[in-house]
Amino acid sequence: MKNNHHVDILAINDKRNEPYLSKISDLNLLDNSHFIKPYGKDAIKHALKVFNPMKPRNTWTSIKNVAKASWRLLKASNDKYSLRDYFNLVVYAEFLYKGYDVVHSHSELPSVYFRPIVTACNYNFVTTFHGLQPVGLTNLPEPKRKTIAALAKHVFVNTEFAANQYRSIGGENANLTVIPQGIDLDMYNPDSVSNIKNNSSLEVLSVGRLHPDKGHIFAIDAVIKLIEMGYDIRYTIVGNGPLKQELKQYIADKGCTGIQIKTGLSSADLLAEYRRADIFIFPSLKSHDGFHEETQGVALQEAQAMRSVIVSTFTGGIPECINNGHTGFLVPDRSSEKIAAQLEELILNKESWPTVKDSAVITLRERYDINVIGQRLMQAYYQ
Template sequence: MHNDYSIERWPSFLKLLRFGLVNQDLDRVDIIHAHGEALAFQSMLLSLMRDLPFVYTFHGLLPGGLAPIPRNKREAVNGEVSRVLVNTRFAMNQVNKLGCQKSKVSILPQGLPLEEFAFAPRTCPGEKEELHLLSIGRFHRDKGYGYSLLAVARLLQAGVKVHYYMVGEGPDKNWMQTLIDKLNLSGHVTLYEAMPSDKLHEMYKKAHIFILASLGNRYDKWAETQGVVLQEAQAIGCIPVATNVGGIPECLSHKQDSILVPEKSSRAISDAVLYLLDHPEEWCSYQENGRKNVEQNFSADVIGTRMAEILKKVAGSGDKKNQAAAADK
């Protein structure tokens, strides 16, 4: 019987061990940075092997159907991590409730490369023109798609000529299609999957209003912590209508650059859209304020500068080598 001992067949832990022990490039590394809790645990092991501080970015709890990191691994990460980066105060509260010390947490939103998102705002459509709505995200019920689809049905009943574009992938696509058929929305809703970034940008430019109907202010389960699609929409000039949950209200300003609505309310979503249609003179203000919001608070340049400052502090005063040297003295 032939045994294959090639590296490709090694368990991930052994691959990590080999990487940490033989990779000479790590001699020039000052900090290890990981995205997400699962990779944070592996980074912790690597940091212990190489005596380096490690930082990880917490993007929120995993959505339903995905297994969370085991409790013992989370406790180990929380004990060893030098700094945890979160995108909103809501996410910070989630991390704190998971056992991480507040002193280790810094708020740093996800940044957007603005050069890839040219500002191209659309004017409010006239009565005979079609209104284009857009949602981008996982096809999952916790995104509130049932309520946004019901809102489209309400808009049609109100006499609005509307088409709703939904882009994403996920386990609830068939459920969404069934609801679309049940509401007789087949001619007014289009589902897209696996769309490249250039096509996504075209969808943003085509849309008048962006809908994010996510559910739940839950610290112990998945909830929207930032909603980067909102910043993408605002950067291009698409006006967001979003639920007032999770970290969303920290990233938007109600009635200035967006309209925030309560969760689980198709009427609130449709009323917000109707308000915008009834006030075309406000569109320019919403769109310009939205672009300014992204430029000032979410651009990659702004976030990159802030991140560099955080990492310099970790490398300069909190790394294990400096702590060990201080102890020897």
């Protein structure tokens, strides 16, 4: 948008949730946004709109474009297309032959649904791989990933760890480009958020999905240990997920009133939690298969921007994001003892915090500022 380019947005679901919708509105892109599911009754209803007798000119144009696109898919003998792919030409007929210079799919699944449109129109196509879904959730089958990797001019990943992960699961021939996920430093600005801290307690924060692979139980045990040693600590965990009730019960059974779990926070409330936090714990776990691990951990950059000191586990792509001892601190995963020891060291050496915070902010501005990331993406698009 800053380069005066036209942008259309297509979402394959109808989760018009804040904060994404508010960002789209701020950019005046609501009129250019389309929420179209590629399956179910919604897809059928949208496909029928192509044949609208009230708009014969548009209908005729859509029919011609769908026929042209179908013929091109039939001639693409080096690739196979299913009936669903041809149906998707109808569902997304309004995107056929629009002259897009680049089509960017920001996750894997939309790539599959939009592939026939990209092929038929010969659009330049790029996609983003954020990492595998958590254990228990469905990932894209490897044959489909191979197809998408071959089609894409760029596959964007946020760390070298994610790049190696992608190569090992079907993307060995992909043109991988490492560009971290950026954050808006104007939004995550501690000077624009009131500090609501009103006590002398050490404020500790974690933000993330309440899932076994996030390792919250180890951080909880570490904080409980320090509280039992006499340290005045308040630990807030923000998130939702399958472990919410189990973690709440665990905290209650321990009789610890200094630890709380919060869910359903607004963007403003989440920023306030970041602003209040002295230390941010990111206790994510290494997986036993070596695949299902954090690729970047964007909450780390958000916390650093809000001037929290980071204590994270040495897992996945996190060591690429945290310079241990300089912009944050890394400890082994699955060790409440190591987390507690690092927290205690920070408590006893508060004079070191400003240097760590300043180093983290310098790195954020150089590597993770959304404006820097935007320019890197534009360079890739122009290639």
